[in-house]
Amino acid sequence: MAERPAGRHHRGAEQGQLAGVCMRQDLIALEFDLPRDVPPVLGVGAFLKNTVCLASGKKAFVSHDVGNLDTVEAVYRFEELVSGIGRHTGVEPVAVAHDLHPDFHSSRYAQGMGLKTIAVQHHHAHVAAIMAEHGLEGPVLGLSLDGFGLGPDNASWGGELLRVDALGYERLGHLALLMQPGGDAAARQPWRMGAAVLHALDRNDEISQKFAEIDGSGVIAAMLQRGVNCPATSSAGRLFDAACGLLGVKLVAEFEGEAPMLLERMVRQPQIQPDGWRIQDGVLDLLPLMDSLTRMEPEAGADLFHGTLVAALTDWAERAAHESGITDIAFCGGCFLNAVVREGLADALERKGLTPRLANAITPGDGAISLGQAWAAGLLLNGE
Numbered sequence: 001m002a003e004r005p006a007g008r009h010h011r012g013a014e015q016g017q018l019a020g021v022c023m024r025q026d027l028i029a030l031e032f033d034l035p036r037d038v039p040p041v042l043g044v045g046a047f048l049k050n051t052v053c054l055a056s057g058k059k060a061f062v063s064h065d066v067g068n069l070d071t072v073e074a075v076y077r078f079e080e081l082v083s084g085i086g087r088h089t090g091v092e093p094v095a096v097a098h099d100l101h102p103d104f105h106s107s108r109y110a111q112g113m114g115l116k117t118i119a120v121q122h123h124h125a126h127v128a129a130i131m132a133e134h135g136l137e138g139p140v141l142g143l144s145l146d147g148f149g150l151g152p153d154n155a156s157w158g159g160e161l162l163r164v165d166a167l168g169y170e171r172l173g174h175l176a177l178l179m180q181p182g183g184d185a186a187a188r189q190p191w192r193m194g195a196a197v198l199h200a201l202d203r204n205d206e207i208s209q210k211f212a213e214i215d216g217s218g219v220i221a222a223m224l225q226r227g228v229n230c231p232a233t234s235s236a237g238r239l240f241d242a243a244c245g246l247l248g249v250k251l252v253a254e255f256e257g258e259a260p261m262l263l264e265r266m267v268r269q270p271q272i273q274p275d276g277w278r279i280q281d282g283v284l285d286l287l288p289l290m291d292s293l294t295r296m297e298p299e300a301g302a303d304l305f306h307g308t309l310v311a312a313l314t315d316w317a318e319r320a321a322h323e324s325g326i327t328d329i330a331f332c333g334g335c336f337l338n339a340v341v342r343e344g345l346a347d348a349l350e351r352k353g354l355t356p357r358l359a360n361a362i363t364p365g366d367g368a369i370s371l372g373q374a375w376a377a378g379l380l381l382n383g384e
Helices: 072-089 105-111 122-133 183-187 190-200 204-210 217-226 236-247 258-265 287-293 298-324 339-351 366-383
Strands: 018-020 028-043 053-063 095-099 116-120 140-150 156-165 168-175 278-280 283-285 328-332 355-357
Touching (some): 028 072, 053 072, 095 366, 156 236, 190 287, 236 287, 258 298, 287 298
Parallel strands (some): 095 116
16 A cells, blocks of 8 residues: 555554654654664665664664665665665664565665574564554564565465564464465456455356456456466455455556555445454454455445454454453554554554554554564564
8 A cells, every 4th residue: 555644543642652853864764762772783674665774772763765676776775775874873783684575675685784684574573663663572462464475484474463572473363365366466456356255255257257347357267266376365455455356446556555545535434244254263254244345336345344344353353362461452564554444443442442552653564664673683682
Protein backbone atom coordinates (compact mmCIF):
# COMPACT_ATOMS: atom_id res chain seq x y z
CA MET A 1 0.00 0.00 0.00
CA ALA A 2 1.14 3.54 -0.63
CA GLU A 3 2.59 5.38 2.35
CA ARG A 4 0.40 8.01 4.00
CA PRO A 5 -0.02 9.44 7.49
CA ALA A 6 -1.22 7.02 10.14
CA GLY A 7 -4.13 9.29 11.10
CA ARG A 8 -6.14 8.71 14.27
CA HIS A 9 -4.92 7.07 17.48
CA HIS A 10 -1.78 9.20 17.64
CA ARG A 11 -0.69 8.55 21.22
CA GLY A 12 2.97 9.46 20.92
CA ALA A 13 2.93 11.91 23.83
CA GLU A 14 1.57 9.17 26.14
CA GLN A 15 3.06 5.94 24.82
CA GLY A 16 5.76 6.76 22.29
CA GLN A 17 9.36 7.57 23.03
CA LEU A 18 10.00 10.02 20.20
CA ALA A 19 12.89 12.27 21.12
CA GLY A 20 12.73 14.68 18.25
CA VAL A 21 13.29 15.40 14.60
CA CYS A 22 16.84 16.27 13.65
CA MET A 23 17.78 19.40 11.75
CA ARG A 24 19.72 17.43 9.12
CA GLN A 25 16.67 16.47 7.09
CA ASP A 26 18.91 15.37 4.21
CA LEU A 27 20.30 12.56 6.34
CA ILE A 28 18.39 11.91 9.58
CA ALA A 29 14.61 12.10 9.63
CA LEU A 30 13.75 10.82 13.10
CA GLU A 31 15.47 10.30 16.43
CA PHE A 32 14.09 7.96 19.09
CA ASP A 33 14.86 7.39 22.77
CA LEU A 34 15.34 3.72 23.59
CA PRO A 35 14.51 2.20 27.01
CA ARG A 36 17.93 0.59 27.45
CA ASP A 37 21.48 0.86 26.13
CA VAL A 38 22.35 -1.17 23.05
CA PRO A 39 25.69 -1.61 21.28
CA PRO A 40 26.18 0.42 18.08
CA VAL A 41 24.08 -1.43 15.49
CA LEU A 42 23.19 -0.45 11.94
CA GLY A 43 19.87 -1.55 10.41
CA VAL A 44 19.91 -1.40 6.61
CA GLY A 45 16.18 -1.76 6.00
CA ALA A 46 14.17 -3.62 3.39
CA PHE A 47 13.72 -3.48 -0.37
CA LEU A 48 10.64 -1.23 -0.44
CA LYS A 49 10.71 2.32 0.96
CA ASN A 50 14.20 1.74 2.27
CA THR A 51 15.55 3.58 5.29
CA VAL A 52 18.71 3.14 7.34
CA CYS A 53 18.87 3.25 11.16
CA LEU A 54 21.80 3.55 13.55
CA ALA A 55 21.09 2.63 17.16
CA SER A 56 23.64 3.22 19.92
CA GLY A 57 23.25 3.61 23.65
CA LYS A 58 19.72 4.84 24.25
CA LYS A 59 19.32 6.56 20.87
CA ALA A 60 18.16 5.43 17.45
CA PHE A 61 18.54 7.60 14.35
CA VAL A 62 16.40 6.81 11.30
CA SER A 63 17.17 8.20 7.86
CA HIS A 64 14.70 9.50 5.35
CA ASP A 65 13.12 7.11 2.85
CA VAL A 66 15.32 6.63 -0.24
CA GLY A 67 12.61 4.76 -2.14
CA ASN A 68 12.57 1.21 -3.45
CA LEU A 69 15.97 -0.34 -4.09
CA ASP A 70 15.15 -1.13 -7.70
CA THR A 71 16.86 1.84 -9.36
CA VAL A 72 20.49 2.86 -9.62
CA GLU A 73 19.66 6.21 -8.03
CA ALA A 74 18.01 4.64 -4.99
CA VAL A 75 20.91 2.22 -4.52
CA TYR A 76 23.40 5.12 -4.60
CA ARG A 77 21.34 7.04 -2.06
CA PHE A 78 21.16 3.97 0.17
CA GLU A 79 24.92 3.43 0.07
CA GLU A 80 25.55 7.12 0.78
CA LEU A 81 23.29 6.89 3.83
CA VAL A 82 25.05 3.78 5.13
CA SER A 83 28.44 5.48 4.90
CA GLY A 84 27.21 8.89 6.04
CA ILE A 85 25.05 8.09 9.05
CA GLY A 86 28.03 6.95 11.11
CA ARG A 87 30.01 10.08 10.27
CA HIS A 88 27.05 12.31 11.09
CA THR A 89 26.42 10.69 14.47
CA GLY A 90 30.05 10.02 15.30
CA VAL A 91 29.21 6.38 15.99
CA GLU A 92 30.87 3.36 14.36
CA PRO A 93 28.62 0.28 14.28
CA VAL A 94 29.92 -3.04 15.57
CA ALA A 95 27.20 -5.05 13.81
CA VAL A 96 24.77 -4.67 10.92
CA ALA A 97 21.23 -6.06 10.83
CA HIS A 98 19.55 -6.92 7.55
CA ASP A 99 16.47 -8.61 6.11
CA LEU A 100 16.30 -12.38 5.85
CA HIS A 101 15.88 -12.10 2.06
CA PRO A 102 19.31 -12.78 0.51
CA ASP A 103 18.57 -11.02 -2.79
CA PHE A 104 17.76 -7.56 -1.41
CA HIS A 105 20.54 -5.13 -2.23
CA SER A 106 20.52 -4.04 1.42
CA SER A 107 21.15 -7.63 2.54
CA ARG A 108 23.97 -8.16 0.06
CA TYR A 109 25.55 -4.83 0.97
CA ALA A 110 25.42 -5.69 4.68
CA GLN A 111 27.19 -8.98 4.03
CA GLY A 112 30.07 -7.11 2.41
CA MET A 113 30.64 -4.53 5.15
CA GLY A 114 33.07 -6.63 7.17
CA LEU A 115 30.95 -6.35 10.34
CA LYS A 116 29.10 -8.94 12.39
CA THR A 117 25.81 -9.55 10.54
CA ILE A 118 22.44 -10.35 12.07
CA ALA A 119 19.53 -11.42 9.87
CA VAL A 120 16.19 -10.19 11.25
CA GLN A 121 13.02 -11.68 9.79
CA HIS A 122 10.89 -9.03 8.08
CA HIS A 123 7.80 -9.25 10.30
CA HIS A 124 9.88 -9.54 13.45
CA ALA A 125 11.47 -6.23 12.41
CA HIS A 126 8.04 -4.68 11.85
CA VAL A 127 6.97 -5.54 15.40
CA ALA A 128 10.32 -4.46 16.85
CA ALA A 129 9.96 -1.04 15.22
CA ILE A 130 6.70 -0.44 17.07
CA MET A 131 8.38 -1.66 20.26
CA ALA A 132 11.24 0.79 19.76
CA GLU A 133 8.89 3.71 19.18
CA HIS A 134 6.91 2.88 22.32
CA GLY A 135 9.96 2.09 24.44
CA LEU A 136 9.14 -1.60 24.87
CA GLU A 137 11.43 -4.58 25.30
CA GLY A 138 8.60 -7.08 25.28
CA PRO A 139 7.02 -9.40 25.39
CA VAL A 140 4.40 -8.04 23.01
CA LEU A 141 2.01 -9.58 20.54
CA GLY A 142 2.39 -8.32 17.02
CA LEU A 143 -0.13 -8.28 14.20
CA SER A 144 2.16 -7.87 11.20
CA LEU A 145 0.06 -7.46 8.06
CA ASP A 146 1.62 -6.57 4.74
CA GLY A 147 2.27 -7.79 1.22
CA PHE A 148 5.38 -9.91 1.54
CA GLY A 149 8.24 -10.86 3.80
CA LEU A 150 10.45 -13.91 3.51
CA GLY A 151 9.92 -16.46 6.26
CA PRO A 152 12.72 -18.61 7.69
CA ASP A 153 11.28 -21.52 5.69
CA ASN A 154 11.67 -19.50 2.45
CA ALA A 155 7.89 -19.14 2.34
CA SER A 156 5.90 -16.02 1.55
CA TRP A 157 4.71 -14.50 4.83
CA GLY A 158 2.51 -11.44 5.26
CA GLY A 159 -0.32 -12.11 7.69
CA GLU A 160 1.45 -12.95 10.94
CA LEU A 161 0.63 -13.15 14.64
CA LEU A 162 3.93 -13.04 16.52
CA ARG A 163 5.12 -13.05 20.11
CA VAL A 164 8.22 -10.85 20.33
CA ASP A 165 10.61 -10.20 23.19
CA ALA A 166 14.26 -9.26 23.65
CA LEU A 167 15.46 -12.71 22.60
CA GLY A 168 13.54 -12.98 19.33
CA TYR A 169 10.10 -14.00 18.13
CA GLU A 170 7.68 -16.90 18.01
CA ARG A 171 5.15 -17.32 15.23
CA LEU A 172 1.89 -17.97 17.04
CA GLY A 173 -0.24 -17.98 13.92
CA HIS A 174 -0.80 -16.75 10.40
CA LEU A 175 -3.53 -16.15 7.86
CA ALA A 176 -4.69 -19.24 6.03
CA LEU A 177 -2.57 -19.87 2.96
CA LEU A 178 -3.78 -18.91 -0.50
CA MET A 179 -2.16 -19.82 -3.78
CA GLN A 180 -0.57 -16.88 -5.57
CA PRO A 181 -0.87 -17.62 -9.31
CA GLY A 182 2.08 -16.25 -11.21
CA GLY A 183 3.91 -15.30 -8.02
CA ASP A 184 4.71 -11.58 -7.77
CA ALA A 185 2.45 -10.77 -10.74
CA ALA A 186 -0.55 -11.24 -8.45
CA ALA A 187 0.44 -8.14 -6.47
CA ARG A 188 -0.59 -5.92 -9.39
CA GLN A 189 -3.35 -8.10 -10.79
CA PRO A 190 -5.88 -8.57 -7.99
CA TRP A 191 -8.11 -10.70 -10.20
CA ARG A 192 -5.51 -13.47 -9.90
CA MET A 193 -6.01 -13.60 -6.13
CA GLY A 194 -9.77 -13.59 -6.69
CA ALA A 195 -9.22 -16.62 -8.91
CA ALA A 196 -7.16 -18.21 -6.13
CA VAL A 197 -10.11 -17.85 -3.75
CA LEU A 198 -12.48 -19.46 -6.23
CA HIS A 199 -10.02 -22.33 -6.53
CA ALA A 200 -9.86 -22.66 -2.73
CA LEU A 201 -13.67 -22.81 -2.70
CA ASP A 202 -13.57 -25.72 -5.21
CA ARG A 203 -15.06 -23.42 -7.85
CA ASN A 204 -12.14 -23.49 -10.24
CA ASP A 205 -14.48 -23.93 -13.22
CA GLU A 206 -16.00 -20.49 -12.52
CA ILE A 207 -12.73 -18.57 -12.97
CA SER A 208 -12.95 -18.16 -16.74
CA GLN A 209 -16.53 -16.90 -16.52
CA LYS A 210 -15.94 -14.61 -13.52
CA PHE A 211 -12.96 -12.97 -15.24
CA ALA A 212 -14.05 -13.39 -18.85
CA GLU A 213 -12.77 -9.90 -19.74
CA ILE A 214 -9.23 -10.88 -18.78
CA ASP A 215 -7.12 -12.52 -21.46
CA GLY A 216 -5.52 -15.61 -20.05
CA SER A 217 -7.97 -16.24 -17.23
CA GLY A 218 -8.36 -19.79 -18.47
CA VAL A 219 -4.61 -20.27 -18.28
CA ILE A 220 -4.59 -19.09 -14.65
CA ALA A 221 -7.44 -21.49 -13.88
CA ALA A 222 -5.37 -24.33 -15.33
CA MET A 223 -2.28 -23.21 -13.36
CA LEU A 224 -4.26 -23.26 -10.13
CA GLN A 225 -5.76 -26.65 -10.94
CA ARG A 226 -2.32 -28.14 -11.57
CA GLY A 227 -0.48 -26.17 -8.88
CA VAL A 228 2.02 -24.78 -11.40
CA ASN A 229 3.79 -21.49 -10.49
CA CYS A 230 1.32 -20.87 -7.67
CA PRO A 231 3.36 -20.43 -4.48
CA ALA A 232 1.36 -20.35 -1.26
CA THR A 233 1.23 -17.14 0.75
CA SER A 234 -0.14 -16.00 4.10
CA SER A 235 -0.08 -12.38 2.90
CA ALA A 236 -2.73 -10.00 4.21
CA GLY A 237 -2.05 -7.74 1.24
CA ARG A 238 -2.95 -10.55 -1.14
CA LEU A 239 -6.13 -11.22 0.88
CA PHE A 240 -7.14 -7.59 0.30
CA ASP A 241 -6.34 -8.07 -3.39
CA ALA A 242 -8.50 -11.18 -3.49
CA ALA A 243 -11.44 -9.23 -2.09
CA CYS A 244 -10.90 -6.55 -4.73
CA GLY A 245 -10.72 -9.16 -7.47
CA LEU A 246 -13.92 -10.91 -6.40
CA LEU A 247 -15.77 -7.58 -6.11
CA GLY A 248 -14.50 -6.27 -9.45
CA VAL A 249 -12.53 -3.40 -7.90
CA LYS A 250 -9.58 -2.56 -10.16
CA LEU A 251 -8.82 -5.99 -11.57
CA VAL A 252 -5.44 -4.79 -12.86
CA ALA A 253 -3.68 -2.13 -10.77
CA GLU A 254 -1.03 0.43 -11.63
CA PHE A 255 0.85 -0.25 -8.40
CA GLU A 256 0.72 -2.66 -5.46
CA GLY A 257 -1.94 -1.56 -2.98
CA GLU A 258 -3.95 0.57 -5.42
CA ALA A 259 -6.96 -1.74 -5.43
CA PRO A 260 -7.18 -2.10 -1.62
CA MET A 261 -7.00 1.68 -1.27
CA LEU A 262 -9.97 2.00 -3.63
CA LEU A 263 -11.83 -0.66 -1.66
CA GLU A 264 -11.23 1.21 1.59
CA ARG A 265 -12.73 4.38 0.10
CA MET A 266 -15.95 2.49 -0.65
CA VAL A 267 -16.58 1.68 3.02
CA ARG A 268 -19.60 3.45 4.49
CA GLN A 269 -20.72 1.29 7.43
CA PRO A 270 -18.64 -1.80 8.20
CA GLN A 271 -20.68 -4.95 8.67
CA ILE A 272 -19.77 -8.23 10.37
CA GLN A 273 -20.49 -11.72 9.09
CA PRO A 274 -20.60 -13.69 12.37
CA ASP A 275 -19.56 -16.94 10.71
CA GLY A 276 -17.13 -15.27 8.32
CA TRP A 277 -13.96 -16.71 9.84
CA ARG A 278 -12.58 -19.65 11.75
CA ILE A 279 -9.46 -20.08 13.87
CA GLN A 280 -7.73 -23.42 14.32
CA ASP A 281 -4.23 -24.02 15.66
CA GLY A 282 -3.46 -20.32 15.35
CA VAL A 283 -4.47 -20.13 11.68
CA LEU A 284 -7.04 -17.45 10.84
CA ASP A 285 -9.14 -18.53 7.87
CA LEU A 286 -11.48 -16.00 6.25
CA LEU A 287 -12.65 -18.22 3.42
CA PRO A 288 -16.34 -18.09 4.53
CA LEU A 289 -16.20 -14.29 4.21
CA MET A 290 -14.55 -14.51 0.81
CA ASP A 291 -17.25 -16.92 -0.34
CA SER A 292 -19.87 -14.32 0.52
CA LEU A 293 -18.02 -11.65 -1.47
CA THR A 294 -18.43 -13.67 -4.67
CA ARG A 295 -22.14 -12.83 -4.59
CA MET A 296 -22.01 -9.16 -3.57
CA GLU A 297 -21.84 -5.70 -5.13
CA PRO A 298 -18.61 -3.75 -4.50
CA GLU A 299 -19.92 -1.23 -1.94
CA ALA A 300 -21.71 -3.82 0.21
CA GLY A 301 -18.72 -6.12 -0.14
CA ALA A 302 -16.33 -3.41 1.03
CA ASP A 303 -18.42 -2.92 4.17
CA LEU A 304 -18.62 -6.64 4.88
CA PHE A 305 -14.93 -7.31 4.18
CA HIS A 306 -13.63 -4.55 6.43
CA GLY A 307 -16.06 -5.14 9.27
CA THR A 308 -15.56 -8.90 9.33
CA LEU A 309 -11.79 -8.60 9.00
CA VAL A 310 -11.67 -6.31 12.04
CA ALA A 311 -13.86 -8.70 14.03
CA ALA A 312 -11.72 -11.67 13.02
CA LEU A 313 -8.44 -9.93 13.90
CA THR A 314 -9.94 -8.92 17.26
CA ASP A 315 -10.88 -12.52 17.99
CA TRP A 316 -7.43 -13.76 16.90
CA ALA A 317 -5.53 -11.24 19.04
CA GLU A 318 -7.81 -11.65 22.05
CA ARG A 319 -7.32 -15.42 22.08
CA ALA A 320 -3.54 -15.02 21.91
CA ALA A 321 -3.61 -12.40 24.67
CA HIS A 322 -5.69 -14.68 26.90
CA GLU A 323 -3.36 -17.64 26.33
CA SER A 324 -0.14 -15.65 26.78
CA GLY A 325 -1.15 -13.04 29.35
CA ILE A 326 0.32 -10.33 27.08
CA THR A 327 -1.82 -7.22 26.68
CA ASP A 328 0.32 -5.06 24.34
CA ILE A 329 -0.69 -5.58 20.70
CA ALA A 330 1.59 -4.01 18.07
CA PHE A 331 0.00 -2.95 14.77
CA CYS A 332 2.52 -3.07 11.94
CA GLY A 333 2.86 -3.62 8.22
CA GLY A 334 1.50 -1.65 5.30
CA CYS A 335 -2.06 -2.95 5.71
CA PHE A 336 -2.33 -0.76 8.81
CA LEU A 337 -2.26 2.29 6.55
CA ASN A 338 -5.91 1.35 6.11
CA ALA A 339 -7.69 3.63 8.59
CA VAL A 340 -10.87 1.54 8.72
CA VAL A 341 -8.95 -1.53 9.85
CA ARG A 342 -6.52 0.34 12.09
CA GLU A 343 -9.06 2.43 13.97
CA GLY A 344 -11.73 -0.26 14.11
CA LEU A 345 -9.29 -2.80 15.50
CA ALA A 346 -7.76 -0.37 18.00
CA ASP A 347 -11.20 0.51 19.35
CA ALA A 348 -12.25 -3.15 19.54
CA LEU A 349 -9.10 -4.24 21.39
CA GLU A 350 -9.38 -1.37 23.86
CA ARG A 351 -12.90 -2.51 24.67
CA LYS A 352 -11.40 -5.93 25.44
CA GLY A 353 -8.96 -4.36 27.91
CA LEU A 354 -5.96 -4.72 25.59
CA THR A 355 -3.47 -2.02 24.60
CA PRO A 356 -3.02 -1.35 20.87
CA ARG A 357 0.45 -0.03 20.02
CA LEU A 358 0.29 1.94 16.81
CA ALA A 359 2.86 3.62 14.59
CA ASN A 360 2.77 7.30 15.48
CA ALA A 361 6.05 8.92 14.44
CA ILE A 362 7.29 6.01 12.34
CA THR A 363 5.31 4.57 9.44
CA PRO A 364 3.70 1.14 9.90
CA GLY A 365 5.12 0.24 6.48
CA ASP A 366 8.54 -0.85 5.32
CA GLY A 367 10.14 2.50 6.11
CA ALA A 368 10.14 1.30 9.73
CA ILE A 369 12.04 -1.92 9.06
CA SER A 370 15.51 -0.46 9.68
CA LEU A 371 14.48 0.77 13.14
CA GLY A 372 13.07 -2.64 13.99
CA GLN A 373 16.19 -4.40 12.71
CA ALA A 374 18.48 -2.20 14.80
CA TRP A 375 16.40 -2.55 17.99
CA ALA A 376 15.92 -6.30 17.60
CA ALA A 377 19.62 -6.85 16.86
CA GLY A 378 20.68 -4.56 19.71
CA LEU A 379 18.57 -6.53 22.19
CA LEU A 380 19.98 -9.80 20.88
CA LEU A 381 23.54 -8.53 21.26
CA ASN A 382 22.79 -7.50 24.84
CA GLY A 383 21.61 -11.02 25.55
CA GLU A 384 24.76 -12.71 24.25
